[in-house]
Amino acid sequence: DVVLTQSPATLSVTPGERISLSCRASESVDTYLHWYQQKPNESPRLLIKYASQSISGIPSRFSGSGSGTDFTLSINGVELEDLSIYYCQQGNSLPFTFGSGTKLEIK
Amino acid sequence: EVQLVESGGGLVQPGRSLKLSCAASGFTFSNYYMAWVRQAPTKGLEWVASITNSGGSTYYRDSVKGRFTISRDNAKSTLYLQMDSLRSEDTATYYCTREVQLLDYWGQGVMVTVSS
Numbered sequence: 001d002v003v004l005t006q007s008p009a010t011l012s013v014t015p016g017e018r019i020s021l022s023c024r025a026s027e028s029v030d031t032y033l034h035w036y037q038q039k040p041n042e043s044p045r046l047l048i049k050y051a052s053q054s055i056s057g058i059p060s061r062f063s064g065s066g067s068g069t070d071f072t073l074s075i076n077g078v079e080l081e082d083l084s085i086y087y088c089q090q091g092n093s094l095p096f097t098f099g100s101g102t103k104l105e106i107k
Numbered sequence: 108e109v110q111l112v113e114s115g116g117g118l119v120q121p122g123r124s125l126k127l128s129c130a131a132s133g134f135t136f137s138n139y140y141m142a143w144v145r146q147a148p149t150k151g152l153e154w155v156a157s158i159t160n161s162g163g164s165t166y167y168r169d170s171v172k173g174r175f176t177i178s179r180d181n182a183k184s185t186l187y188l189q190m191d192s193l194r195s196e197d198t199a200t201y202y203c204t205r206e207v208q209l210l211d212y213w214g215q216g217v218m219v220t221v222s223s
Contacts, residue, residue, distance in 0.1 A: 034209040036152075043202060043213040044152065050209075087152055091208030095168045096142075096154040 002026055002090050006099035013078050014107045021102045023071040023088035032092035035064055035073045037084045038101075044087065048073060080106055109133040109212045111203045116217035119193055129186040129203030129214055136184035137161075142206035143177060143188050145199035146216075153199075156188065157206050170196075193221045 003026040013019050023033065031051040036044040046055050048064035051071055061076045073086060083106050088099040115127040127143070142157040156177040157166045165177050176189040186203055198221050204210040 032208060036210075038152075043216055044210075045213065046209060046211050049211075089152070089154075089210070094157075094166050096157075096208075098152040098154070100151050 001095055002029060002093060002097050004088050004090060004097055004099035006086075006088060006102050008102060009100070010103045010105060012105045012107050015078055015080055017078050018074065018076045019078055019104075021073040021075075021086055023066075023073070023099050025069045025071075025090060028068045029090040029092035031067050032090055033064075033066065033071050034089045034091060035062075036087045036089060037082075038087065039084045047086070078104070078106070082106075109205070111205070111212055111214035113201065113203050113214045113217035116201065116219045118220045118222065120223050121194060121221055123193055124189070124191045125193060125219060126190070127188040127201055127203075127217060127219070129188075131184045131186065131203075131205075134205070136179075137181040140206040141177075141179060141186045142204045142210060143186075144202045144204055144210065144213075145197075146202070147196075147199040150199075155201070158186070190219070193219075195221050197221050 005024045007022045033051045035048040037047045038044040052064045063074045065072050085101045085103045087101045110132045112130045119125050143155040145153050158177045162179045174192045178187045200216040200218050202216045203214040205212040
């Protein structure tokens, strides 16, 4: 199974900051890497698909990059509503796997 | 608007069975693969099973193979998850998702608690 390692586990940020979250795969997943946001007591929602493709309705401050084994989710100008856990997921091979998540805390 | 609405969760004893349903609307159900993803309390996300758009092929994570069965009724736009021989480690919120290698729409989730 492909193991996805996310770092950091928790990130405490100030509103307005630009931040980057990391997701590293144990083997290449090409660009079949997707990002999800899960707000407290809500279902996850798709944030970025295929490593860097934007999703309709998602604010433009969210962006993704990477390929192969190293991926980054960036938030350009964190807002209070971004308080969430962010998960990466690989769709390159079954079983689909998720990272353990990065929890974003607002200072 | 795409909607996925799960039902059928609850409290069940270890070793017993439960069947989850997911009613889909807002898209042509028969055109899409579907999947179940679960999340144990305070834990991360875990893919459980997927099914092709026709229902002809199914895929499972190892820990549920032989115990869970994913199926669908395209005429009713409904996805199912039959869960047999339930274990305490199956306790989780189960989400119905539309699957295209990524999971682009999610239901609100249904809680399954396995406990005596």
